[in-house]
Amino acid sequence: PSEEYELLRRRIFSNTKELWYYMNSELQSLNKEVVGDGAKHVGKIKKIVGEHYRSLLKDIANLAEVDGHSSWRIQENKDLSNLIQERLKHLQNPSDCSKARKLVCDLNKGCGYGCQLHHVVYCFIVAYATERTLILRSKGWRYSKGGWQDVFLPLSDTCLLPNGETTNRWPGHKNTQVITLPIIDSINPRPPFLPLALPEDLVPRLNVLHGDPVVWWIGQFLKYMLRPQPATSNKLDEYAKKVKFQKPIVGVHIRRTDKVGTEAAFHKLEEYMVHVELYYKHKELSDKIIKKRVYLATDEPKLFSEAKDKYPDYEIIGDVDISKTASISKRYSDQSLSGIITDIHFLSLSDYLVCTFSSQVCRVAYEIMNSLHPDASNLYTSLDDIYYYGGQKRRLHEAILPHFADGPQEMDLQVGDEIAVAGNHWNGFSKGINLRTKKSGLYPTFKVSPKIETARFASYPDVTL
Ligand code: GDP
Secondary structure, eight states: OOHHHHHHHHHHHHHHHHHHHHHHHHHHHHHHHOOTHHHHHHHHHHHHHHHHHHHHHHHHHHHHHHSSOHHHHHHHHHHHHHHHHHHHHHHHSOSOTTTOOEEEEESOOSSOHHHHHHHHHHHHHHHHHHTOEEEEEOTTBTTBTTOGGGTBOOSOSSOOOOOOSOEEETTOOTTOSEEEOOOGGGOSSOOTTSTTOEETTTHHHHHHHOSSHHHHHHHHHHHHHTOBOHHHHHHHHHHHHHHTOOSSOEEEEEOOGGGBTTTBOOOOHHHHHHHHHHHHHHHHTTSOOSOEEEEEEESOTHHHHHHHHHOTTEEEESOHHHHHHHHTTOTTSHHHHHHHHHHHHHHHHSSEEEEOTTSHHHHHHHHHHTTSSSOOTTSEEESSOOOOOTTOOOOEEEESSOBOOSSTTBOOBOTTOEEEEEEEOSSSEEEEEETTTOOEEEEEGGGEEEEOOEEOOOOOTTOOO
């Protein structure tokens, strides 16, 4: 398919959603303003608009099945993924480790498991961009004392030691053999290839394949890193049998305890379940749903009984014991490690995700999910943030329609304006800073399109498939 066609197809899909966000939110507030028959009328409109929306969305999604390009998408995803995986394997297995240029990264960032995985991904991206073998120092890891290899395959078969002739802190010198890397929050100078930048040699292909290429890109690093040890893989298989994990299933992640009030707002179970219901309503237009299932992952054990009581027509899958070990500050023991690995794994295997992207747990699950499909960039609802990568430079939108601010909260747009995006308000509007006018404010999301930033990374001409 041409790039124009794929971008247009995805744009129609996402703008159909934006139209619905707008209508739904306006009708909801109108409902509060009117009384009696007026309110009834609004309720009726809301219902029919909802039906229009689901029918349109289904047809647009079906386009990708009937336009004759679906086998191309599957093959292109395989080819691109194999290419990256081969490059990573090549990078990580130098012929002579004693001479190899290395990048050393410590697995001791003071944060949770999702955050630590993102720390390793960041190190791996720097290693890939600068063509240095990544050495992960993980002994004494607070999640598993024996280190990374206790759970996942080592990042290299031949080169795991951090020694070399010369060692320097980032940025070091091209000829320095070993460079040590600080965490993303304090890297200085900041290289141009950190997220959300994408390698310029891959962008022409990625932009055709995927609706949010950077998520696919991050997913490829996780795919390499998280190759499980046989024992880990057995545990996951046993667990799938134990909880009878099967599709269709919606993964719901509810982050509570220490996160609420400090880094994220509280959301009731019902707020998540509205979107689960919508998913199944949408699905029912094409398939008969025998059993509606939810994979529930949370650090709040009470939610299991709450979900079972309030949603008796659902099969709620997941393990209350896992959420208990997650919540009672045993976060850093081996036991809770297998809990969080299990939860992230099954969230990523779900057909759809409902969660808060303010949590790294759900962002990791979404990234892994995107390594399992040609394009899973639409298979989620986040109750708060849009997708981001911690420490990222920015996400850009480019105006493709003009806009005249309607009130002081909104901003003007001229075609071609670049906007650094702060978030989507899920009501038809996004918020950001217009880089031309320096004004911060709201703008209708359908008047912009995503803009990808590229950077020069090592391009691995010797790795061919
Ligand atoms: P964030 O704080 O939600 O952005 O994500 P982090 O991964 O950095 O830290 C949260 C930690 O809380 C995780 O690493 C887990 O230890 C625990 N946790 C949060 N949600 C869950 C969950 O759904 N299941 C399990 N097993 N643990 C969780």
